[in-house]
Amino acid sequence: MFRSKPEREPRFPQGERISVRTRKEIEAGLDALNKRDHCLMTEQMWDYCGQHFRVMKVVRHLFDERKNKLYQSHSPLYILENLICHGRTNIFPHQCDRSCYLLWHEDWLDNV
Amino acid sequence: MCQLKDLDKMGTLSRADASLEGVREGLKKIRRAAFTLRKHMLARGAAVSIPVNRENRAIGPEDRVKVRSRDEILSALDDEGKRGGCKFMRGMSEHCGKTYRVLKNVDFFFDEARQKMVKTKDLVILEGATCSGQQRLYFNRCDRNCFFFWHKEWLERID
Numbered sequence A: 001m002f003r004s005k006p007e008r009e010p011r012f013p014q015g016e017r018i019s020v021r022t023r024k025e026i027e028a029g030l031d032a033l034n035k036r037d038h039c040l041m042t043e044q045m046w047d048y049c050g051q052h053f054r055v056m057k058v059v060r061h062l063f064d065e066r067k068n069k070l071y072q073s074h075s076p077l078y079i080l081e082n083l084i085c086h087g088r089t090n091i092f093p094h095q096c097d098r099s100c101y102l103l104w105h106e107d108w109l110d111n112v
Numbered sequence B: 001m002c003q004l005k006d007l008d009k010m011g012t013l014s015r016a017d018a019s020l021e022g023v024r025e026g027l028k029k030i031r032r033a034a035f036t037l038r039k040h041m042l043a044r045g046a047a048v049s050i051p052v053n054r055e056n057r058a059i060g061p062e063d064r065v066k067v068r069s070r071d072e073i074l075s076a077l078d079d080e081g082k083r084g085g086c087k088f089m090r091g092m093s094e095h096c097g098k099t100y101r102v103l104k105n106v107d108f109f110f111d112e113a114r115q116k117m118v119k120t121k122d123l124v125i126l127e128g129a130t131c132s133g134q135q136r137l138y139f140n141r142c143d144r145n146c147f148f149f150w151h152k153e154w155l156e157r158i159d
Helices: A023-028 A043-048 B003-009 B021-044 B070-075 B090-095
Strands: A017-020 A052-064 A069-080 A109-111 B011-013 B064-067 B099-111 B116-126 B155-157
Touching (some): A069 B003, B003 B011
Antiparallel strands (some): A017 A052, A017 A109, A052 A069, A069 B011, B064 B099, B064 B155, B099 B116
16 A cells, blocks of 8 residues: 555566667756756767667666665666666776666657 | 766655665564574584685686585675675575676676775676565565676686
């Protein structure tokens, strides 16, 4: 009875082939910090614009290790097959090897 | 910058999961005590020790490895269920005895909890060995699909 429903139903099911929208389309929906609903479009992710991928998982819940709490995402997010973070950043001298799957906002994806 | 920084802003707390916060904390303490007890019992009986050798240390990207059995791994963990600081998580047991390809050595990683980059030793991630996100006393599972960290001593190289 406590379970709350997601605010939006996901448009792309698991296994669906999708295309990442063009840089221009994505940029139009980002804020000044390159985010859409707080989801960051990282530098690496621009490389995948216009390409086709398969949805690996619909991300409805995210565990935040910093706060040690589980959050339910506001808007549907996705992880796409084989798209993992390369870990390179200009903030740290070393690259992060954690290889997290990149999180994609639904508005950045389109049907093939 | 990293997407992990704003995870808490990307969503709202699941009320059902938040309501069991205290229960989870209590259970964590009990589990820790039980683990210590189990370790002492194993030490008395037929404890299996994992050989520490150079071959393990040489495991690297593209190598095919077999994950050792759960008992072998558990017998070499400390009181907190860790080996060299790396925790053997409950969900990792299902990968024991299976064969994987090493995806990457983990030399550094961004520790979300401490919000800093951490240097590590003898850790790797394996292709396809990811967390299912299922946790005790949570109604919902995490969908982040993180790769598990494996200590090289938990693996055997397959030639």
